[in-house]
Amino acid sequence: MNARRQKRLWSIVAMLALVAGSIGAMLYALQQNINLFYTPTQLVEGIGADKIRPEIGQRLRIGGVVVEGSVVRDPDSLLVRFDLVDTGPTVTVEYNGILPDLFREGQGIVAQGHLVEERLIRASEVLAKHDEEYMPPEVAKALKGIKHVPPSQQTATESAGGY
Template sequence: MNPRRKQRLAVVGTVAVLVAGAIGLMLYALNDSIDLFYTPSEIIEGKNGQKPQIGQRLRIGGMVVPGTVSRDSESLAVSFDLVDTGPPVTVTYSGILPDLFREGQGIVATGVLVSQNAIKAQEVLAKHDEEYMPPELAEKMKGIRHVKPDNAGGQP
């Protein structure tokens, strides 16, 4: 092999190693920022054979179980159960809930898994359109009917 070819091969090899190292460092840095999406059933039973670890940041989406919303009268703390097709998961949150939050409504919460069936949320989002549902959740919810709460407050 002539010297010019060796030099090109060395440069190409060095660039490949540097690019691979940069990608590895980016993935390592983003590891703490990645929030995986789970449904309540996937948290309890596992997703692709793996259960989330306690202390892991994640997003959970499901329907608020009617009758499970409990608010603390002294603070903004609230807890409620989320369900999809399986067992419920309890979500605790301290803060102002979105205006669209109500029982029987679909929500997405971002937080930390504190036990195998409880999440401490930092953010709660309520979906805007009543017909929209994430595709993964819509597939699992086919054929399941959720009762909407009565309009006891007199609001439209």
């Protein structure tokens, strides 16, 4: 192999190494910004056959229906706590800020934040659907057919799992 071909080969190898290194660095940096969508049931019970649950401190988005009577506002600040539900367990969301105008109990919402405890999310953003027609597809699928009945109003048959 002559010197000219060898020089070209090393240039190509160096370029490929730089491209691979930069792609690896970008993926590593973006790893912290990945927001996975969960429903309250998926958050508590896990996803898939392995029942994989998010770790404490992980950034995530959660979608569900605000439970009637669960909204608690701190009178001295903008802190609001409320429960979200889909078809199973409830999850508490804590948000410090001004809620959207369309936020209300019984409304489908999406909250973005990080997991503080197993069933507590500290939200940095709360989104409410803007009209009756549109809802993000992932939320619509998760909320399809939800009718939340508080445990205090369930009959003995419903609480045992039968209908």
